Amino acid sequence: MKNTILATLLLATCFNASAASSTSTNSPFYGDKYRGWYWFEDPPVEPEDEPEKEKPAVPAAETKPEEEKKEEKVRLDVAWLKSKIPEYQEAAINNPTRENIARYMYVQRYMLDISSRFATKTMEFNQFESELDESKRRPMSTFSLNVFKDDTKKAISNVISAINEKSHLWFFFSSNCAYCKKQLPLLKELKIRFGMNVLGISMDGSVLPDMEDIEVVVDTTNVAERFGVQFTPTMFMALNDGSGFTKIGEGLTTLPLMQDRILLSARLKNVITDEQYQQTQNVREINVLTDTDGTMLADAELIENDPGYLAEILKSKLADSKPVGAQLFNSLSGE
Structure with a gap:
């Protein structure tokens, strides 16, 4: 019994020693008892781990957006069309695909429309621009044209009569010339219409039929040779003072052509003025x-x-x- 009690005390003592040792090691309550009433102090605050400062993000290299390409415009003017139409035409001929033919045909139509627009605007402009009115040269309406023709006919008569005062015609002929016989009535018509004086110059000394009302001389002084007459009939306009001579016909020459040449020769020789000459023209200059x-x-x-x-x-x-x-x-x- 004694032994049992002793064993129990010994065992308790070992247990208390082990517990005290364990408590003094792990708990500040027992380890710091020399400090007195230390348990009223606030326990030390363990510093919190400071969060790592975030490193500023390195800005990514700025990537500039690709500049939008400006749409290039082409001016489809006449200069462009002049350079492109032959090119498109050649392409359509060499390779007549639907696209090539369409391109050429529509570009050609575009050119025609530009021309048509210009023509329309030009006609509209000319309607009210009297200085550019072409009817001043020669009327286009029947009403005005009839007046114009009458005025021109009167002017021709008056001007040739004025010319006749300063000049006359030479008619080189030969009696055996069949063409001279055909030319004679036209010269007589000039005499009848305008009182034009005609001098017949015979190359062979004879006369033509129906020359009674025309003065005739025989060329005994080689006048024909001096004026280079080689053919009959040949007609000259000669100024009365001998200062000028103009060949107005060689061979058969129509009345209107002789008339025109007489007027032009008179203007060039200053027998009539430019204004007088213009009044005789079918188209005014x-x-x-x-x-x-x-x-x-x-x-x-x-x-x-x-x-x-x-x-x-x-x-x-x-x-x-x-x-x-x-x-x-x-x-x-x-x-």
Whole structure:
């Protein structure tokens, strides 16, 4: 019994020693008892782990968006069409695919439309631009054309009568020339219509039938040779003062052609004025080139920078052109 109690105490003692040892090692309550009432102190705060600072992100290299390509425009003007139409035509001929033919045909239509637009605008402009009215040269309407023809016929009669006062015709012929017999009635018609004086010059000393009303001389002084007459009939217009001679026909020559050449020769010889000559023409000459040398002078700077400048100076040259069937009104005389 004694032994049992002793064993139990010994065992308890070992247990208490083991527990105290364990407590002093693991708990500050027992290990710090020398500090007195230390358990009222706040337990030390363990520092929290500072979070790692995030490193600033390295900005990615800026990638510039690709610049949008500007759509290139082509001006489809006349210069472009002139260069491209032959190219497209050649492509369509060499390779007549539907696409090539369509491209050529529609481009050609586009060119025609441009031309048509220009023609329309030009006609509209000319409707109200009297200086460019082509009917001043020769009327287009039947009403005005009849008046024009009557005025021209009267002018021819008056002008040739004026020419006849300063000139006459030479008619070189031979009696055995069949063509001279055919030419004679035309010369007589000039005499009847305009009182034109005709001098017949016989190359063989004889006369033609029906020459009673025409003065005839025989060429005994080689006049024909001096004027280079080789064929009959040949006609000259000779000024009465001997200052000028113009061949107006060699061989059979029609009445209108002789008439035109007489008028032109008279103008060139200053027998009539330019104005008189124009009155006898079937188409009037209305020209901006009124200077004798056929040139004009213009301001170099204005002609380059002012689009209206050239048109105005040319318009001024045509301002005095007289329309057909019109009379110039003189405000001073009232006529």
